[in-house]
Amino acid sequence: MSDFVRDFLRLRRGPWEMLASLLIGLGVLMLMQPFALWAFTWSFLTTLAGTVMFIVVSHFPE
Amino acid sequence: MSDTPIDRVARATPIPVARRIRGFSDRTIAWIFVAPTIFLLLAINIFPLIWTINLSFTDFRANRPNREVEYIGLENYRRILTDGDIWLTMQATAHFLFWTIALQVLIGFTLAWLINRKFRGNDLWTTLIVLPMMLSPAVVGNFWTFLYQPQIGLFNYVVEFFSGIPASSFQMIGDVRLAPWSIVIVDTWMWSPFVMLICLAGLRSIPDYIYEAAEIDRASKWRQFWTITVPMVLPFLMLAVLFRGIENFKMFDLVVELTGGGPGSVTEVTSINLKREAFEKWRTGYASAYAIILFVTVFGLASIYVKALNKVKER
Numbered sequence: 113m114s115d116f117v118r119d120f121l122r123l124r125r126g127p128w129e130m131l132a133s134l135l136i137g138l139g140v141l142m143l144m145q146p147f148a149l150w151a152f153t154w155s156f157l158t159t160l161a162g163t164v165m166f167i168v169v170s171h172f173p174e
Numbered sequence: 175m176s177d178t179p180i181d182r183v184a185r186a187t188p189i190p191v192a193r194r195i196r197g198f199s200d201r202t203i204a205w206i207f208v209a210p211t212i213f214l215l216l217a218i219n220i221f222p223l224i225w226t227i228n229l230s231f232t233d234f235r236a237n238r239p240n241r242e243v244e245y246i247g248l249e250n251y252r253r254i255l256t257d258g259d260i261w262l263t264m265q266a267t268a269h270f271l272f273w274t275i276a277l278q279v280l281i282g283f284t285l286a287w288l289i290n291r292k293f294r295g296n297d298l299w300t301t302l303i304v305l306p307m308m309l310s311p312a313v314v315g316n317f318w319t320f321l322y323q324p325q326i327g328l329f330n331y332v333v334e335f336f337s338g339i340p341a342s343s344f345q346m347i348g349d350v351r352l353a354p355w356s357i358v359i360v361d362t363w364m365w366s367p368f369v370m371l372i373c374l375a376g377l378r379s380i381p382d383y384i385y386e387a388a389e390i391d392r393a394s395k396w397r398q399f400w401t402i403t404v405p406m407v408l409p410f411l412m413l414a415v416l417f418r419g420i421e422n423f424k425m426f427d428l429v430v431e432l433t434g435g436g437p438g439s440v441t442e443v444t445s446i447n448l449k450r451e452a453f454e455k456w457r458t459g460y461a462s463a464y465a466i467i468l469f470v471t472v473f474g475l476a477s478i479y480v481k482a483l484n485k486v487k488e489r
Contacts, residue, residue, distance in 0.1 A: 129481065136474035143471060144268035152264070153255045156467050163474040 128169035135162030230463035237456040250463035282369025315431025376410030
């Protein structure tokens with residue numbers, strides 16, 4: 113866990129990619145869930161943030 | 175003196191042209207070869223994408239090209255993302271995506287595992303199984319509408335034979351609860367062979383000596399399946415899921431032929447809804463914003479999926 117936080121603070125690719133993937137996954141779930149319209153409304157922004165973040169952080173060092 | 179086609183071309187090249195070409199560096203020649211492809215990529219993919227992003231901020235209508243186009247900022251996005259009907263469309267797509275992929279993986283992998291066993295008529299069975307995926311989706315959609323007919327369709331009689339439910343008592347396409355399943359069944363019937371083929375490639379790539387070593391270590395068949403077969407086929411299976419996921423996200427022809435999005439709009443998946451917005455209601459700006467939302471979703475999913483695939487391959 114401490115390695116994860118350290119790599120996260122040192123802008124390493126692994127933890128940042130994981131965070132971006134989580135955001136994308138969350139965005140897609142929000143887009144397609146049948147429970148709350150507000151989640152659908154904010155889904156695109158979440159997915160977009162995750163996707164842009166993924167593109168940026170995939171250029172971070174290992 | 176050799177007389178290859180290259181020599182003949184070199185001799186036929188006029189001297190001034192030959193002199194000019196001789197002066198090019200390797201890098202320049204590489205660019206000359208790559209340039210047409212890059213140009214096509216820019217013209218067919220990148221430019222339309224940028225143009226669509228631009229249109230998504232406007233109220234442009236393609237059926238009124240002379241009308242003054244107004245920039246309305248994020249209004250199209252706001253309208254789409256607060257629209258309850260589009261939300262329902264997304265749910266219909268999610269239902270279609272989830273069940274088709276789950277069933278196709280299950281059936282495709284099982285078929286591949288069975289076909290991979292050495293038995294007589296193996297090749298004939300493989301050919302018969304892959305037949306559905308060779309048909310046109312429009313044709314498949316059309317003939318399945320006949321199979322689903324409550325009076326004359328074979329499907330209802332098969333259900334009656336196995337379950338005892340009277341054939342004329344239910345309509346697969348006309349019933350709000352059954353219609354989403356009708357498209358899932360047809361897509362699964364059509365595309366499970368594709369997943370089977372990819373899994374079969376994975377299964378055939380596993381060397382026999384790994385199983386022989388496992389046999390010597392007295393590993394049970396069940397253990398061999400979970401510790402050898404599944405991990406080694408997993409990258410192939412993930413690739414199949416990626417292909418089917420992207421393909422089903424934009425599924426159009428099969429659903430149009432089968433249900434046309436109905437009854438009501440229960441089978442109206444996003445691609446049908448998008449087509450209606452763009453080419454029936456002619457709300458081009460709005461449809462562009464819709465397309466961008468779908469693009470970002472598929473792009474994001476594909477990115478994390480490719481990353482996961484690379485991780486599995488590295489193992």
